[in-house]
Amino acid sequence: MDKLLKESVQYLKGVGPSRVKQLEKLGINTVYDLLTHFPREYENRNNIKKIRDFMVGENVVFIARVSTRPEIRRKGRVFSLTYFYASDDTGRIRVTIFNQPYLNDKLDIDKEFVFYGKVEESKGRFEIVNPVIVEKEKMDSITGFYPIYPLTAGIKNGYIAKLVSELLDKKYVLPEILSTELRKKYNLCEVNFALEQIHRPTKFENIEIARTRLIFEELFLLQLALLSLRNRNFEEKTGIKFEDTEYTEFLKILPFELTGAQQRVIGEIVKDMGSTRPMNRLVQGDVGSGKTIVAALAMYVAVKNGYQATLMAPTTILATQHYEELKKYFSHFGMTCDLLTGSTTPKNKRIILEKLKNGEIDILIGTNALVSDNVEFKNCGLVITDEQHRFGVKQRMKLNAKGENPDVVVMTATPIPRTLALMVYSDLDMSIIDELPKGRIPIKTYVVNETLEERIDKFIAKEMDKGRQVYVVCPLIEENEELDLTDATNVYERYKNEVFKDYSVGFLHGKMKKKEKEEVMQDFKDGKIQMIVSTTVIEVGVNVPNATLMVIENAERFGLATLHQLRGRVGRSSLESYCVLKAKNMGKETRERLGIMVKSNNGFEIAEKDLEIRGPGDFFGIRQHGLPEFKLANLLKDVKLLKLSNDAAKEVLAKDPKFETEENKVLKEELFTKYNEQLVNIGT
Ligand code: ADP
Ligand code: MG
Numbered sequence: 114m115d116k117l118l119k120e121s122v123q124y125l126k127g128v129g130p131s132r133v134k135q136l137e138k139l140g141i142n143t144v145y146d147l148l149t150h151f152p153r154e155y156e157n158r159n160n161i162k163k164i165r166d167f168m169v170g171e172n173v174v175f176i177a178r179v180s181t182r183p184e185i186r187r188k189g190r191v192f193s194l195t196y197f198y199a200s201d202d203t204g205r206i207r208v209t210i211f212n213q214p215y216l217n218d219k220l221d222i223d224k225e226f227v228f229y230g231k232v233e234e235s236k237g238r239f240e241i242v243n244p245v246i247v248e249k250e251k252m253d254s255i256t257g258f259y260p261i262y263p264l265t266a267g268i269k270n271g272y273i274a275k276l277v278s279e280l281l282d283k284k285y286v287l288p289e290i291l292s293t294e295l296r297k298k299y300n301l302c303e304v305n306f307a308l309e310q311i312h313r314p315t316k317f318e319n320i321e322i323a324r325t326r327l328i329f330e331e332l333f334l335l336q337l338a339l340l341s342l343r344n345r346n347f348e349e350k351t352g353i354k355f356e357d358t359e360y361t362e363f364l365k366i367l368p369f370e371l372t373g374a375q376q377r378v379i380g381e382i383v384k385d386m387g388s389t390r391p392m393n394r395l396v397q398g399d400v401g402s403g404k405t406i407v408a409a410l411a412m413y414v415a416v417k418n419g420y421q422a423t424l425m426a427p428t429t430i431l432a433t434q435h436y437e438e439l440k441k442y443f444s445h446f447g448m449t450c451d452l453l454t455g456s457t458t459p460k461n462k463r464i465i466l467e468k469l470k471n472g473e474i475d476i477l478i479g480t481n482a483l484v485s486d487n488v489e490f491k492n493c494g495l496v497i498t499d500e501q502h503r504f505g506v507k508q509r510m511k512l513n514a515k516g517e518n519p520d521v522v523v524m525t526a527t528p529i530p531r532t533l534a535l536m537v538y539s540d541l542d543m544s545i546i547d548e549l550p551k552g553r554i555p556i557k558t559y560v561v562n563e564t565l566e567e568r569i570d571k572f573i574a575k576e577m578d579k580g581r582q583v584y585v586v587c588p589l590i591e592e593n594e595e596l597d598l599t600d601a602t603n604v605y606e607r608y609k610n611e612v613f614k615d616y617s618v619g620f621l622h623g624k625m626k627k628k629e630k631e632e633v634m635q636d637f638k639d640g641k642i643q644m645i646v647s648t649t650v651i652e653v654g655v656n657v658p659n660a661t662l663m664v665i666e667n668a669e670r671f672g673l674a675t676l677h678q679l680r681g682r683v684g685r686s687s688l689e690s691y692c693v694l695k696a697k698n699m700g701k702e703t704r705e706r707l708g709i710m711v712k713s714n715n716g717f718e719i720a721e722k723d724l725e726i727r728g729p730g731d732f733f734g735i736r737q738h739g740l741p742e743f744k745l746a747n748l749l750k751d752v753k754l755l756k757l758s759n760d761a762a763k764e765v766l767a768k769d770p771k772f773e774t775e776e777n778k779v780l781k782e783e784l785f786t787k788y789n790e791q792l793v794n795i796g797t
Pocket of ligand 2: 404405499
């Protein structure tokens with residue numbers, strides 16, 4: 114990228130220190146950031162009209178002369194009003210301007226100006242308040258499609274528009290990363306045409322042409338980055354070949370039979386393990402589909418072949434749970450298993466690290482504590498990440514680097530349509546567990562409003578009296594009157610001290626110390642606590658099969674993905690389970706959205722329905738998938754371009770896998786600037 118583009122915005126005219134800070138809030142630090150701060154929409158200012166044809170309420174552009182001397186009124190020291198009439202050959206309109214007394218010097222009588230604003234009516238006359246006024250020579254700057262930018266407090270749209278426009282006038286250009294050939298083939302315009310047109314479109318059609326080009330570019334770079342990661346995995350043929358991929362012995366000690374989907378997926382995994390090519394596999398499975406045991410089987414195979422294996426989970430609670438569940442299986446085969454988290458004592462940690470290094474530990478389960486530098490394996494052959502969307506690409510890469518080209522499995526419960534996943538995760542092979550264990554009864558889900566509180570309390574009591582356990586999840590910990598959220602503390606106190614005095618009620622929230630959280634969770638698992646009131650910290654993966662009721666307060670505040678994950682905490686056995694979604698002020702959309710939860714227990718289906726109602730909102734938020742954010746592209750809306758960019762990336766890589774040709778020089782540079790971190794991390 115050109116040096117000029119990397120320059121800080123602070124050197125631009127009109128950008129002082131306080132502006133620098135404001136711009137930073139918009140993610141704008143450099144000239145490049147500013148140029149690629151794209152409009153979110155446009156105001157159509159092509160409606161050039163004669164005054165006679167004005168209609169009240171419409172936005173118009175018109176050319177008129179100042180026909181009466183501007184009259185200024187001051188109210189107090191800071192407030193001024195300017196009035197005058199503007200006329201063309203068809204009529205006149207009153208113009209009112211607030212607080213811009215400096216304009217008065219320019220508004221010479223009979224001089225022509227171009228105005229833009231909204232026609233209003235006052236006492237039977239046309240009036241326009243605070244219009245944009247420019248001299249006739251500058252007409253182009255206000256007609257056409259006017260860009261509306263994403264803004265932040267203190268920054269006005271006109272300010273950004275002007276800064277960007279000045280850069281474009283000064284002929285700042287972006288590097289062209291797409292060859293003429295590619296542009297022709299995919300029908301894309303040149304990058305600087307796109308840049309100019311997205312900010313200052315001369316025709317409506319050009320906005321789309323520009324956006325298409327720029328979105329393609331974003332997606333194309335992502336695809337290239339992912340695909341070249343994948344290529345590198347193919348090339349390094351030094352991966353481990355696990356000779357013995359037999360795991361039936363392990364199945365014999367399980368208290369259940371694998372589902373067909375689990376069998377298929379473990380089959381896919383061991384097939385990869387048995388080949389010399391390093392495995393890179395994503396396992397997608399809805400909540401409760403039984404991913405953990407699949408991970409365990411793979412680790413078993415690795416250890417059987419004389420290697421170590423490791424499993425990383427996003428929270429201590431989860432890591433501990435995996436450890437508790439799996440160690441009994443491993444010990445059956447004389448395999449040693451240990452747990453490393455942020456709450457492991459220094460002394461224990463030292464012992465674990467020592468044992469790990471000399472190979473006395475076969476399987477290490479933990480949190481991101483596993484990633485730290487002093488964690489050294491003797492010979493790690495398999496690395497598994499659970500709930501991978503909770504980790505950044507970087508953390509995953511770091512863990513993978515703990516072995517010498519180990520086989521890698523990442524697991525996720527975030528549903529994403531298959532076509533999309535194939536491209537978003539194009540550096541990974543995919544396995545899908547699309548079946549729940551037998552005997553699972555769909556969770557009965559109800560949507561209720563506050564008036565039913567008492568009945569719900571009775572229902573909760575009934576479940577607990579049957580010996581079952583209950584979760585109550587609230588959106589926040591502390592009172593926030595502004596948002597009127599039911600506060601978890603209040604709920605907890607009401608249940609503990611009033612409604613369920615005779616039961617044991619626990620409290621779990623994000624501000625507790627790790628250790629405290631673990632204790633509460635452990636007590637819940639052990640059945641010492643019957644009800645747990647919690648914020649969303651219990652969201653992922655927690656497994657307490659005896660819990661059969663999930664009550665969610667202010668359910669309307671949660672996205673469906675989260676609700677589905679939360680609901681997945683119950684229905685983890687053959688016991689009938691329930692989910693109660695409490696909502697306040699239910700509008701049509703809320704009703705419809707929560708209705709989806711009532712009708713479906715399938716994460717993929719819920720994702721799709723949610724999409725139909727809300728459009729591609731946060732549901733597939735990029736962050737959830739540990740991928741970079743885009744400026745323009747939307748992975749769901751732009752599926753077509755995603756597919757095309759995927760094709761194009763494959764073509765480029767097929768011809769020039771290492772970006773060595775002159776033609777791809779600029780492309781390579783751009784790729785490194787944007788995806789530096791990921792590519793560097795794996796030793797490019
Ligand atoms: P998730 O895919 O959400 O991580 P888990 O691996 O935690 O799901 O499994 C959920 C529960 O289902 C666990 O209690 C697990 O022991 C159990 N389970 C897994 N596979 C089966 C199966 N094939 N049959 C019955 N129960 C199973
Ligand atoms: Mg899980």
